[in-house]
Amino acid sequence: MGPVAADGAKETLETVDGILHLRWQPGAHIQIEDAHLAMAKVNDACGNERRGMLVDMAAVGSVSREARSVWSIPCSASRIALLGKSPVDRVLANFFLGVHIPPCPTKFFTSRSEAMKWLTAGV
Amino acid sequence: MSSGDDADDPRLQQLVEGVVRLAAGDLDARIEPSDLRDDIDAVITGVNLLAEELSYIYSNLEQQVSDRTAMLRQTQAELEQMAKTDDLTGLANRTLLNEQINEAILASTDSGKPPAVLVLDVDSFKAVNDALGHGAGDAVLIEVARRLKRAVRAVDTVARLGGDEFAILIIEATEEEVLNIAHRASAQLQDSVQVGTETVWAMASIGVRIGTPGHPAESLIRDADIAMYQAKAHGRNNIQLFHPDMLDSVRERSRITAELRNAVAGGELALRYQPVVELASGTVIGFEALLRWHHPLRGLIMPDSFIPIAEETGLILELGRWVLHEGVAQLRRWSETEPELTDFCLHINLSAAELLRRDLLEDVRETLARNHVAPPRLVLEITETVLMSKGTAEEQVLGELRDLGVGLQIDDFGTGYSSISYLRTLPADTVKVDRSLIQDMASDPQQQKFVAAILQLIYSAGLKAIVEGIETAEQAILLQTMGCLYGQGYFYDRPLPPEMVLGRLRSLAHRQ
Structure with missing residues (x-):
C-alpha cells in the first residue's frame, strides 16, 4: 500500500512489511480534528488486525492538548514508536507519554532502525 | 544540539x-x-x-x-423541597405553609386583603386507623388531600399539618370567597371514601380565620385551630368562623389544665361518697366515690367543670389513678375502724381512656392487695358507649378485670345508643339507669311505662338495675312499684364526706 494522503491532510499513512507508517508533514500544527482523521485512517488500514505503528513526528510544528488526548483512545495500533530527531521532538513526545496514558505500549526513538526493531519485536 | x-x-x-x-x-x-x-x-x-x-x-x-x-445547589433545592413537602400526600407541610402565609401577609399590604387560613381536622379518623389499619388511614388522607385541592383556587395552598389535620391558605379573597372555599372543601368531603372493600367517611371539622392587617402568621393558624375545635364541639362536620370570644374559653381551659395538674400533687382533690341503697329498706349496699376539687382560690369545683378537660388533656389518667388509690385506701381505713362493717361496695367511675391505661389491671390488683380489700367490694362504673365496642382492646381489658373478681357496672344507661341484643352479652353485672330517664317520670305516664320497660329489659338480660338521680319520694315509690330494687339520689343521701360514711352505715335507713 502506498502513502495515503487525503486533500488537505497533514499526514500520510502507508503500510510497510505489516507496519504502519504515519508521517506528519514538517511544520504541521496538529489539532484535534487532524488527530481524529489520522486515527480513523489507522483503524481503516488495520481492518480487524492490530499492527505496530511508526509515527514520524520529526519537524512537527506543534500538537494541541486535545489532539494528544485523541491518542489515548484505544485504536488498532498494537505498539506505537514515536520517531523524532530534535530535542523539540523529544519534549513533544514525552509530554504525550507523561501527561496522557497511551492505550498500547508507546516509546520515543531517535533512531528509525531501533524503532523498527522494537516494533517488529512486538509483532 | x-x-x-x-x-x-x-x-x-x-x-x-x-x-x-x-x-x-x-x-x-x-x-x-x-x-x-x-x-x-x-x-x-x-x-x-x-x-x-x-x-x-x-x-x-x-x-x-x-x-x-x-450539584450542591440542586441537592439543596431538592432537600428544601423535601423538607417542605408532606411525604404522604405531596402537599405543603407546616414549614412551607408558614412561609407562604408570611409571604401572603407581606404581599397583602398593597392589596388590603390579608390572607385567610382554614384548619381542617378529619372527624373520627382514629376510628378508621384503629379498625382498618394505618394503610387504610393513609389512603383516606391521600384522598382527602386530593379532594381539598379540588376545592381551592390555583393561588391557594393546601397543606397537611400532621396526622389528620390539614390547612388551606387563601389569598387575595373577600370574606365571602373564603367562606365559599370552606363550604366547597366541606362539600368535597361529604362523599364516602372507598378503601378496598370498605366504605368510610372522612368529613371534617373546619375552623376559619380571616386575617386582619398586620395579623401575624402563627396566630392565624392558632385561631383557625381554635375555631376548628369549636366546630368539633358543635358536633363535627361543620364550619366555624373564628371569633375573639373563642380565645377566652381556650385561655380558661388552659388555666384549668395547668391548675388541675397541680391539684393532684397539691392535695386539692377529695372524694365524697354517695350511698347506693336498697329502695325497700333504705339499707346502704354501696357508695359511689365522687371527685371534688377544692381550689385554693375558686373554692369547690364540681367534676362537670374539669373532667371533660382532664379527658381531653390525658390528665384523666392521673386523676383516675388517684381516685382508685384514695377510694380503696378509704375502704381499708373504714374497715380498720369498724371491722364488722364490710358488707358494702365501693363504686368508682372509670373513663374510656383509663381502660387503655397499660398498668390499669396491675394497678387495680396491687391497690386491692395493698389495702387488703376483696376484689368484689370494688365496682368499676364504665359508660355504656365503651361497653358497646366489641372485639376491641377495651373489651379485652374488661374481661381481665372481671377475671380479677371486681364488679363491672354500666354507667349512664339510656344515654348512649345501646344495642338491645348486645345487653345480654355485656361483660357487666349491674346497669345504672341514667337520671334523665326518671326526671319527668312522675308527671308523664308514658315515661313511666318506658322506664318500667327498660327495667324489665335489664332484668331479662340477667342484670341488676340501679336508678340514679332519685330526688323525690314520688319517684322512689314509683320505682319500687316497678320492681326496681336499688337506687341513689338526693332523696336518700347527698354525697357524704368520708368521716360520715360509717355513721350512715350504722344508722337505719333515712327514708323508706
Whole structure:
C-alpha cells in the first residue's frame, strides 16, 4: 500500500512489511480534528488486525492538548514508536507519554532502525 | 544540539518575556520556537506545553467547581423541597405553609386583603386507623388531600399539618370567597371514601380565620385551630368562623389544665361518697366515690367543670389513678375502724381512656392487695358507649378485670345508643339507669311505662338495675312499684364526706 494522503491532510499513512507508517508533514500544527482523521485512517488500514505503528513526528510544528488526548483512545495500533530527531521532538513526545496514558505500549526513538526493531519485536 | 553563542540568542529574551507574561497570569501567552528545533526550541516548546497544561488544569478545576456548586445547589433545592413537602400526600407541610402565609401577609399590604387560613381536622379518623389499619388511614388522607385541592383556587395552598389535620391558605379573597372555599372543601368531603372493600367517611371539622392587617402568621393558624375545635364541639362536620370570644374559653381551659395538674400533687382533690341503697329498706349496699376539687382560690369545683378537660388533656389518667388509690385506701381505713362493717361496695367511675391505661389491671390488683380489700367490694362504673365496642382492646381489658373478681357496672344507661341484643352479652353485672330517664317520670305516664320497660329489659338480660338521680319520694315509690330494687339520689343521701360514711352505715335507713 502506498502513502495515503487525503486533500488537505497533514499526514500520510502507508503500510510497510505489516507496519504502519504515519508521517506528519514538517511544520504541521496538529489539532484535534487532524488527530481524529489520522486515527480513523489507522483503524481503516488495520481492518480487524492490530499492527505496530511508526509515527514520524520529526519537524512537527506543534500538537494541541486535545489532539494528544485523541491518542489515548484505544485504536488498532498494537505498539506505537514515536520517531523524532530534535530535542523539540523529544519534549513533544514525552509530554504525550507523561501527561496522557497511551492505550498500547508507546516509546520515543531517535533512531528509525531501533524503532523498527522494537516494533517488529512486538509483532 | 546548540545554536552557538546562546547568550546572544534573541530567543532567550523572548523566552524570558514569555515566562514573565505567564507568571503574570496570562496563560494564553506562547513563545514562538524557531525552525532550528535545538535545545532552546525544546525549552520553548516545553514552556508552551506546560502553560497549556496549566491552563487546562485551571479551566478543568473551574469547571469542576462550577459543576459541584451546581450539584450542591440542586441537592439543596431538592432537600428544601423535601423538607417542605408532606411525604404522604405531596402537599405543603407546616414549614412551607408558614412561609407562604408570611409571604401572603407581606404581599397583602398593597392589596388590603390579608390572607385567610382554614384548619381542617378529619372527624373520627382514629376510628378508621384503629379498625382498618394505618394503610387504610393513609389512603383516606391521600384522598382527602386530593379532594381539598379540588376545592381551592390555583393561588391557594393546601397543606397537611400532621396526622389528620390539614390547612388551606387563601389569598387575595373577600370574606365571602373564603367562606365559599370552606363550604366547597366541606362539600368535597361529604362523599364516602372507598378503601378496598370498605366504605368510610372522612368529613371534617373546619375552623376559619380571616386575617386582619398586620395579623401575624402563627396566630392565624392558632385561631383557625381554635375555631376548628369549636366546630368539633358543635358536633363535627361543620364550619366555624373564628371569633375573639373563642380565645377566652381556650385561655380558661388552659388555666384549668395547668391548675388541675397541680391539684393532684397539691392535695386539692377529695372524694365524697354517695350511698347506693336498697329502695325497700333504705339499707346502704354501696357508695359511689365522687371527685371534688377544692381550689385554693375558686373554692369547690364540681367534676362537670374539669373532667371533660382532664379527658381531653390525658390528665384523666392521673386523676383516675388517684381516685382508685384514695377510694380503696378509704375502704381499708373504714374497715380498720369498724371491722364488722364490710358488707358494702365501693363504686368508682372509670373513663374510656383509663381502660387503655397499660398498668390499669396491675394497678387495680396491687391497690386491692395493698389495702387488703376483696376484689368484689370494688365496682368499676364504665359508660355504656365503651361497653358497646366489641372485639376491641377495651373489651379485652374488661374481661381481665372481671377475671380479677371486681364488679363491672354500666354507667349512664339510656344515654348512649345501646344495642338491645348486645345487653345480654355485656361483660357487666349491674346497669345504672341514667337520671334523665326518671326526671319527668312522675308527671308523664308514658315515661313511666318506658322506664318500667327498660327495667324489665335489664332484668331479662340477667342484670341488676340501679336508678340514679332519685330526688323525690314520688319517684322512689314509683320505682319500687316497678320492681326496681336499688337506687341513689338526693332523696336518700347527698354525697357524704368520708368521716360520715360509717355513721350512715350504722344508722337505719333515712327514708323508706
